[in-house]
Amino acid sequence: MRVEILDMVLPAAEVMDEIKAGADGAVCCFDGIVRNNTRGRQTLYLDYEAYREMALAQMEGLAAEAVARFGVRDVALLHRLGRLQVGESSVLIVVASAHRGQAFEACRWLIDTLKKQVPIWKKETFVDGAVWADGEPFPAELAVEGNSRA
Amino acid sequence: MLYFGMLKDAMGSDGETMSLPDGATVELLLARHRLAETPVWRSLAVAVNREYAGRETRLHEGDEVALLPPVSGGAWVSTRPDDAAWNREDGGLR
Numbered sequence A: 001m002r003v004e005i006l007d008m009v010l011p012a013a014e015v016m017d018e019i020k021a022g023a024d025g026a027v028c029c030f031d032g033i034v035r036n037n038t039r040g041r042q043t044l045y046l047d048y049e050a051y052r053e054m055a056l057a058q059m060e061g062l063a064a065e066a067v068a069r070f071g072v073r074d075v076a077l078l079h080r081l082g083r084l085q086v087g088e089s090s091v092l093i094v095v096a097s098a099h100r101g102q103a104f105e106a107c108r109w110l111i112d113t114l115k116k117q118v119p120i121w122k123k124e125t126f127v128d129g130a131v132w133a134d135g136e137p138f139p140a141e142l143a144v145e146g147n148s149r150a
Numbered sequence B: 001m002l003y004f005g006m007l008k009d010a011m012g013s014d015g016e017t018m019s020l021p022d023g024a025t026v027e028l029l030l031a032r033h034r035l036a037e038t039p040v041w042r043s044l045a046v047a048v049n050r051e052y053a054g055r056e057t058r059l060h061e062g063d064e065v066a067l068l069p070p071v072s073g074g075a076w077v078s079t080r081p082d083d084a085a086w087n088r089e090d091g092g093l094r
Helices: A012-019 A052-070 A100-117 B006-011 B026-032
Strands: A002-006 A026-033 A041-050 A074-080 A082-085 A089-097 A120-126 A129-133 B045-048 B051-053 B065-068 B076-078
Touching: A002 A012, A002 A052, A012 A026, A012 A074, A012 A089, A026 A100, A041 A074, A052 A074, A052 A100, A074 A100, A089 A100, B026 B045
Parallel strands: A002 A074
Antiparallel strands: A026 A089, A041 A082, A041 A120, A074 A089, A120 A129, A129 B076, B045 B051, B045 B065
């Protein structure tokens, strides 16, 4: 299992190559990239920051849970921090398994859950001003107020 | 205490120390914090020693407490007060 937080370009090809093993029939990959706009407003760049030690621990937990829950063989989960330009990859999720069903499901679950739970934040700078990404409210079991909107 | 995301802007720093009686709960820390009862306060999560914590979690000497705004799932809040179109109730683009 390869779980990393990096400050440089994510080595996608290397991760994909490295993860494959003889018993795999499927390798599913999610590549999260910086879009050139949010709601029509033109993006200049994104700045990612994290509570690094906790983010890494959470990511390791999610990778292990994905294996247990979906029965996939291996997971790679990499997140990049710092300033990213439009088109660059911020997150890479690669799942290898014998069959495609679990690979797709695990991959989807990993990105959805990472976005709700892992302490990583982004600040988007537009052509006309800076905006913080607030993110979705925490799921009730994580939020200290316990009254988050659905 | 560590501050992250837009909390750093709100607090003007990335962290500070707070003194509390040993065994004080997270709830007490929140009640005593100068941002208590503000809108941003209601959306926070709290981590104690790098694990998510609840209001009843008890704190001890040397604990690392982090105040975490919602993570980057996709909804937005603008830092510009005149940006009404952005600060919509539905949180904007998912």
